[in-house]
Amino acid sequence: MTVETKMALTEQDVRSYSAKMNEADWMADFRADALAKAEQLPMPKPDKTKIDKWNFTEFPVHAVESASYSSLDELSEEARALVDKDQQNSIYIQHNNTPAYLSLSEELKAKGVIMTDIFTASREHSDLVKKYFMTDGVKVDEHKLTALHAALMNGGVFVYVPKNVVVEEPIQVLFLHDDEQASLFNHVLIVAEANSSVTYVENYLSTVEESKGLANIVSEVFTGDNAQITYGAVDVLAKGFTTYVNRRGVAGRDSRIDWALGLMNDSDTISESITHLVGNGSHCDMKTVVVGRGKQRQNFTTEIVHWGMDTEGFILKHGVVKEESTCIFNGIGRIAKGATRSNAVQESRVLMLSEKARGDANPILLIDEDDVTAGHAASVGRVDPMQLFYLMSRGISQHEAERLVIHGFLAPVVSKLPIEGVKKQLTEVIERKVR
Amino acid sequence: MATLEIKDLHVEIEGKEILKGVDLTINTNEIHAIMGPNGTGKSTLAQAIMGHPKYVVTSGTITLDGEDVLEMEVDERARAGIFLGMQYPSEITGVTNADFLRSAINAKREEGDEISLMKFIRELDSKMEILEMDEDMATRYLNEGFSGGEKKRNEILQLTMLKPKFAVLDEIDSGLDIDALKIVSKGINEMRGEDFGCLIITHYQRLLDYITPDTVHVMMQGKVVKSGGAELAHKLEEQGYDWIKEELGIEDETVGLEV
Ligand SMILES: Nc1ncnc2c1ncn2[C@@H]1O[C@H](COP(=O)(O)OP(=O)(O)O)[C@@H](O)[C@H]1O
Ligand SMILES: [Mg+2]
Numbered sequence: 001m002t003v004e005t006k007m008a009l010t011e012q013d014v015r016s017y018s019a020k021m022n023e024a025d026w027m028a029d030f031r032a033d034a035l036a037k038a039e040q041l042p043m044p045k046p047d048k049t050k051i052d053k054w055n056f057t058e059f060p061v062h063a064v065e066s067a068s069y070s071s072l073d074e075l076s077e078e079a080r081a082l083v084d085k086d087q088q089n090s091i092y093i094q095h096n097n098t099p100a101y102l103s104l105s106e107e108l109k110a111k112g113v114i115m116t117d118i119f120t121a122s123r124e125h126s127d128l129v130k131k132y133f134m135t136d137g138v139k140v141d142e143h144k145l146t147a148l149h150a151a152l153m154n155g156g157v158f159v160y161v162p163k164n165v166v167v168e169e170p171i172q173v174l175f176l177h178d179d180e181q182a183s184l185f186n187h188v189l190i191v192a193e194a195n196s197s198v199t200y201v202e203n204y205l206s207t208v209e210e211s212k213g214l215a216n217i218v219s220e221v222f223t224g225d226n227a228q229i230t231y232g233a234v235d236v237l238a239k240g241f242t243t244y245v246n247r248r249g250v251a252g253r254d255s256r257i258d259w260a261l262g263l264m265n266d267s268d269t270i271s272e273s274i275t276h277l278v279g280n281g282s283h284c285d286m287k288t289v290v291v292g293r294g295k296q297r298q299n300f301t302t303e304i305v306h307w308g309m310d311t312e313g314f315i316l317k318h319g320v321v322k323e324e325s326t327c328i329f330n331g332i333g334r335i336a337k338g339a340t341r342s343n344a345v346q347e348s349r350v351l352m353l354s355e356k357a358r359g360d361a362n363p364i365l366l367i368d369e370d371d372v373t374a375g376h377a378a379s380v381g382r383v384d385p386m387q388l389f390y391l392m393s394r395g396i397s398q399h400e401a402e403r404l405v406i407h408g409f410l411a412p413v414v415s416k417l418p419i420e421g422v423k424k425q426l427t428e429v430i431e432r433k434v435r
Numbered sequence: 436m437a438t439l440e441i442k443d444l445h446v447e448i449e450g451k452e453i454l455k456g457v458d459l460t461i462n463t464n465e466i467h468a469i470m471g472p473n474g475t476g477k478s479t480l481a482q483a484i485m486g487h488p489k490y491v492v493t494s495g496t497i498t499l500d501g502e503d504v505l506e507m508e509v510d511e512r513a514r515a516g517i518f519l520g521m522q523y524p525s526e527i528t529g530v531t532n533a534d535f536l537r538s539a540i541n542a543k544r545e546e547g548d549e550i551s552l553m554k555f556i557r558e559l560d561s562k563m564e565i566l567e568m569d570e571d572m573a574t575r576y577l578n579e580g581f582s583g584g585e586k587k588r589n590e591i592l593q594l595t596m597l598k599p600k601f602a603v604l605d606e607i608d609s610g611l612d613i614d615a616l617k618i619v620s621k622g623i624n625e626m627r628g629e630d631f632g633c634l635i636i637t638h639y640q641r642l643l644d645y646i647t648p649d650t651v652h653v654m655m656q657g658k659v660v661k662s663g664g665a666e667l668a669h670k671l672e673e674q675g676y677d678w679i680k681e682e683l684g685i686e687d688e689t690v691g692l693e694v
Contacts, residue, residue, distance in 0.1 A: 385488065390525035393485050394539035394593060395513035404538065408529025408576070 009062060011035055014151050017062060021119040024126045030133075034140050034150035044143040044244075046270050048328045048360060049299035054268060055242050056145055059183040059214045063154040066179060068100035069093060079176055082203050082421045090115060090167075093174045096182040097154045105169075113167060114160035118187050121158035128160060132191055137220030137248045145244050149185055149216045156187035161196040163224070170199040170232075170418050177206040177237070183213035184241075187220075190231070194224035194252070200231050201419045204265075206238035215243040215267070223255035225279065232417045234262040234426045239294070241267035253279030253308070260416040261288040262426040264433060268296060274303040277311035277342075287316045289413040289426075291433040292325035292357070303332035306342040306372075315346035317361075318410050320434060322353035328360045331376065337368040344374040351409050352382050353402075353434070406434050437463045437500050437516070439484075439601045439632065444495035446476075446483045453479045455657035456495070463600060463632040466646060468668060470638055471654035472676055477636045478522055480654070481605045485519040486512050499601070514543050516600030520590040520607050527577040532589065533559060535577045536596055543597070562595045566622050583610035591622040602626070603634045608642040620645030640672035653679055660685070 011032045018028035043051060069075060072085055075093070083091065090108060092115055093101035099117035108115075114125060122129050134140050140150045157173055175186060184204075192198050204217075215237055223229050229249075237243055243265055249257040257275055275284040284304050292298050304313030313333060321327045333344030344367075350359035363376035383405050391401035407414075410430055417423040439461045446454035453476045461467050469477055483490045484497060486509040497504040499515055507515060527535070536559065541549045559573060566588050578586050587607055594602055604623070608616055623633065623646055635648065643651075643665065651667040652659045655676070660683055661667070671679075679685070 384525070387525045387527055389485075389487055389509060390521065391527070391535070391539075392509040393513055393519050393521075394535075394597065395510050395542040396538055397510050397542065398508070400538065400542065401510075404530050404535065405527060408527055411529030 008058060009035070009152065013062065017154070022123060023119050024122040026126070026130060027122045031151045031153070034147045037141050038144055038147035038151055041141060041144040041147050044145055044270070046272070046299040046301060046328070047330045048362065049270070049297065051270065056214060056216070056244060057148065060181045060212050062152060062183070063097040064179050064182045066095040066098040066100065068095065068098055072101070076176075076178070076207065078207060079174060079205060082174060082205070082425055083172065084419070084421050087169070088172055089169060091172045091174070092117070092157050093176065094155050094157070094186070095176050096179045097184070100176075108167060111165045112162040113165060114158060115171060116158055118153065118156035118158055118189065121189070125158065125160065128191065129158060129189065132189055132220065132222060133187070134220070137222065137250050138218050138246055145216055146218070146246070149187070149218050152185045152216070153187045154183070154185045156189070159190045159198065159200060161192045161198045163193040164195045166196065167198040170201050172419060173200070173202040175202065175204045177204070177211070178208055180208045180210065180212050180240070182211075184215040184217060186217045188218070190219070190221045190229060192223050192227040192229050195226045196224070197228035198230075199418045200229065201417070201422050202233045203422060203425070204233075204235040204237050206236055206241075208238050211238045211240035211267070213241060215241045215245065217243070217245040219247040221247070221249045221257055223249075223251050223257055223282070225253040226255055227252065228256045230258045230260075230418060232260045232419065232422060234417070234422055234429065235265050236429055237265040237267050239266040241265070243267045243269040245269065245271045247273040249275035249284060251275060251277050251279055251282035251284060254281040255279060256283040258285040259287060260413055260418070262413065262417070262429070263288055263290045263300065264426070264429045265298070266294070266296065269298045271299070272301045274301075274305065275313070276305045276307060277313060278307045280308040281310045282308055283312045285314045287413040287416055288318075289410045289430075290317070290319040290327055290329075291430060292319070292321045292327040293323050293433055294325060295323070296325040298326065299328045299330070301330040301332065303334065304344060306335040306339040306344060309338070309340050309342065311339060311342045313344050316412060317348045318413060319350045319359060320353060320406055320410065321350060321357040321359040322434065324354070324356045326358040328362070330362045330364065331378075332364045332366065333374055333376065334366040335369050335372050335374065339369050340371045342369070342372045344372070346376045348378040349409070350380040351406065352380065403431075403434070406430070436629075437600045437632070439517070440496075440498045441484070442496045444480070444483065444497065445493045446479055447491045447493055448479065448489055452493070453657050454483065457657070457659055459652065459659060461601060461632045461634055464629050465650065466627065466633045466635065466648045467650045467652060468635045468637060468643055468648040469652045469654050469659075470668060470671055473638065475654050476657040477654055478605055481519055481603045481636060484517060484603055485509060510542070513599070518594055518597060518599035518602040520594060520602060520604040522605040522609070524578050524586050524590055526579045526581075528579050530577050531574050532577050533573040536593065539593070539597060558596065562592055565595070565625065566592055567618050568592065584612070584615045587611055587619060588615065591619050595622055595625060598626070600630065601632045601634070603636070605636045606638075607635070608637050608639060616642060617645060640668045643668045655679070655685055
């Protein structure tokens with residue numbers, strides 16, 4: 001059965017938005033086609049979370065206009081804390097739906113590195129964007145939300161690193177949200193060609209009390225042969241959003257995609273992170289930390305799919321669930337036929353801080369090949385009273401002891417974030433959320 | 436001078452009485468040793484002094500300079516000056532040894548009077564040197580992956596950094612080879628002095644070759660059944676516990692053996 005949903009926007013609306021954003025013509029057609037599909041396609045079915053009553057389709061306005069910044073000094077204090085002004089040469093900032101600030105070092109420009117907002121990219125780097133945008137990574141017709149994303153995309157960034165170029169300093173992207181009417185349909189597209197490498201770090205920072213909008217976010221990340229992408233993210237979207245966030249990697253031969261994701265939304269969230277190890281010898285390390293609080297409902301699927309031979313995938317998830325929140329952690333290691341000598345390992349740890357909190361760790365191994373290694377470990381537990389006793393026996397208060405244990409529990413991911421300011425922010429967000 | 440005084444202490448674990456009236460007084464500047472066969476309640480005494488939630492005091496008192504220790508939470512006991520070197524220290528992932536130690540030191544100090552990082556590092560370095568610990572032990576996660584001997588050394592490191600008034604050391608010598616035993620003893624002897632009293636729980640005399648106790652107590656069936664000087668430990672080493680049992684008419688040394 002297909003459910004037909006009448007979309008809030010018409011074909012004409014998305015075409016005129018595309019024209020207003022000065023996109024390439026093909027993008028307008030792409031959107032129109034996606035909109036038609038969105039009306040027909042079914043919703044995704046995240047394992048163990050019922051989302052039929054969640055609102056993923058209604059929102060106040062398609063895009064809001066916000067101020068851009070002429071210098072980093074104009075950022076709010078919270079946003080400024082994320083940026084190391086003296087060192088951060090390559091940075092893109094989006095303010096709600098408005099491309100608001102862009103700086104890319106001359107050196108990187110000279111080497112052919114591209115960083116620009118997604119609208120401009122569709123026009124100025126049309127061939128590249130057309131090649132990668134929702135084709136081999138996330139497909140338009142996976143389900144209603146991917147199609148809706150393609151139709152309504154109202155922000156995002158394109159990062160391109162040519163062959164043999166090593167970008168030493170991390171590239172930073174801030175998605176600042178301070179308008180409760182705004183919805184975020186952001187698309188991040190990162191392509192690292194053969195033998196190149198780049199570290200990309202993004203922050204979602206919501207500073208409104210409660211949002212009235214939707215977040216439907218897609219990231220697509222591609223590595224060429226022997227390339228490397230390190231992707232760090234800290235998501236802090238406000239309560240009120242309904243969030244769908246899909247981060248997808250496609251790895252070429254002997255390449256490497258590493259993720260360190262701090263998923264700290266206060267909204268109900270469906271998060272899906274899948275990396276396809278297509279090339280032989282490719283590698284993915286996927287680390288996530290999550291804190292759920294209040295009445296938040298969240299579902300996190302992390303999956304690594306082994307297609308190539310000798311591929312290695314490591315999933316590490318640590319989640320803290322408190323109050324009455326629910327977090328489902330689905331970890332999937334999939335090894336396709338022919339992916340000989342692959343290794344799929346995953347570990348999920350959930351720490352529950354209250355009686356009413358619910359945490360579920362579901363490790364799944366789907367293996368179609370004999371000559372492989374795979375393993376998983378999962379646990380759901382409470383703060384160990386022996387650990388608290390030990391810390392308290394040294395004079396540390398119970399509250400502080402719990403704080404230490406929780407931070408320690410999340411440290412394996414936090415410590416992996418490549419930008420100091422972002423690491424610090426994640427630590428502070430965790431502090432705030434678990435207090 | 437400070438005094439830790441235990442009077443007629445009765446302690447239960449999961450409804451089973453383990454300590455059946457322990458009396459013990461320790462002053463600063465004194466080192467006491469408790470010896471006794473396995474399962475007689477030595478660790479129970481140690482845990483009850485520190486306030487382990489599983490160990491329930493049903494009657495009797497513990498006071499520190501007249502203050503009711505049993506009324507205090509575990510962390511308050513520590514801040515009042517009691518330390519327990521544990522037989523099985525917990526492992527805590529993600530928290531470095533150094534961060535943990537600094538939190539513990541600062542927990543005792545007033546806000547705004549935290550130990551300076553420089554001073555802390557200097558002190559940590561010098562104590563680790565005395566205990567012949569690898570530098571990387573400071574940045575490793577607390578007790579995680581430490582060998583048995585490393586954990587014991589780390590307990591003594593905490594002791595020397597936190598400088599409590601009274602330390603209870605529960606089988607700090609078990610699992611140590613002779614070199615490690617000497618090092619650990621050196622650490623404890625460093626603490627000896629007017630501001631420090633210690634209760635050493637062991638069932639081997641050999642630790643007491645390096646740390647001469649002022650008083651030796653023998654624990655059996657949940658009670659202190661005999662006390663004496665350092666020579667008592669030697670006698671126990673040579674002759675075992677049978678002569679005490681005979682002397683006191685004790686049939687079996689374990690407590691509460693269920694039928
Ligand atoms: N958690 C527990 N639950 C039940 N009995 C316990 C527990 N811990 C210790 N005991 C019992 O208490 C008695 C004393 O134990 P313990 O104080 O550890 O002895 P010691 O340190 O002298 O070897 C033993 O009989 C032991 O089996
Ligand atoms: Mg014992």
